[in-house]
Amino acid sequence: MSAEPPSASQDPTPLGSYPPPAYPPGSYPPPGSYPPPGSYPPPGQGARGRQHAWHTPSGSQPPPGGGAPQARRPGGQRSVMWLIVVVAIVAILVRSHRISSTQIILFCVLIPSVILHEISHGAVALAFGDDTAKRAGRLTLNPLRHVTPWGTIIVPIITVIAGLGWFGWAKPVPVNVGRLRSPRNHGVLVALAGPATNLVLAAIFGVLFYVVFAAGHAGPVTASLGARILFYAGFINVWVACFNLIPIPPLDGSALIERLLPASWWPGYLRFRPYGMLVIIGALVLMSFAQVNPLQSVVSHLVTWWAGVVHA
Numbered sequence: 001m002s003a004e005p006p007s008a009s010q011d012p013t014p015l016g017s018y019p020p021p022a023y024p025p026g027s028y029p030p031p032g033s034y035p036p037p038g039s040y041p042p043p044g045q046g047a048r049g050r051q052h053a054w055h056t057p058s059g060s061q062p063p064p065g066g067g068a069p070q071a072r073r074p075g076g077q078r079s080v081m082w083l084i085v086v087v088a089i090v091a092i093l094v095r096s097h098r099i100s101s102t103q104i105i106l107f108c109v110l111i112p113s114v115i116l117h118e119i120s121h122g123a124v125a126l127a128f129g130d131d132t133a134k135r136a137g138r139l140t141l142n143p144l145r146h147v148t149p150w151g152t153i154i155v156p157i158i159t160v161i162a163g164l165g166w167f168g169w170a171k172p173v174p175v176n177v178g179r180l181r182s183p184r185n186h187g188v189l190v191a192l193a194g195p196a197t198n199l200v201l202a203a204i205f206g207v208l209f210y211v212v213f214a215a216g217h218a219g220p221v222t223a224s225l226g227a228r229i230l231f232y233a234g235f236i237n238v239w240v241a242c243f244n245l246i247p248i249p250p251l252d253g254s255a256l257i258e259r260l261l262p263a264s265w266w267p268g269y270l271r272f273r274p275y276g277m278l279v280i281i282g283a284l285v286l287m288s289f290a291q292v293n294p295l296q297s298v299v300s301h302l303v304t305w306w307a308g309v310v311h312a
Helices: 075-094 101-127 150-162 184-213 225-244 256-261 265-290 294-309
Strands: none
Touching: 101 150, 101 184, 101 225, 184 225, 184 256, 225 294, 256 265, 265 294
């Protein structure tokens, strides 16, 4: 649970200083907006948790001060029901030949990739002093604790079937940037932990693919099920990492922009930041209606590059 930013009358920071003392409603000071520890925010004023890539704000953050998390509303049964519905939809699409086996593989490797991406944010935050995600029970590999129906299930299915690429997000892992030992610097590292995790996973799957299927073969690799799973598991993690490094909030690449942004640009940036995800999704939808999809070309070149890397 995070407190509202202090008003100008409560904030001891002098007017005109950095960061701006007042923030637009619903915004929060991102990692780059924090001055050196101990100067802002004032003691006792909670800092809003940062938004991570591929998700929206969550109310699951435990109260500050180390107290026990509030009782959670039963959501496990709803998650199981959503999974059953998705399995039924996929089965219908397969029987009607509306979805290919490659699309199923891509969907199945995308989900754990974005879940591990999110867990890494909380794990790195814990290493730097913020145990919010741990106390919320989110540093777990249980997929039901991370699945969100729209971001993890519905949107990926729609984008894969529509040929828009592979796009989705997991339930946000709560991070309170104000609890990090060095909020401005550690906040950037927390943000970049997600793409770094995906690149490590891509390297692991790439090495496995090469050792098991490509090493010692002069020609193309046989397209067995195991080879396709390892190949696309590596590729999808490269894709997730590259996409998240785009410097548009709330994608992780925006953390670097926030860290370097001039103080005079903060008022306008903070007004734009909450709408970053809507801009991204809206652009994908408009490109679909206009039958213009530059992502297809990017994905095609990325697949070709990845095949060359692993000698597929």
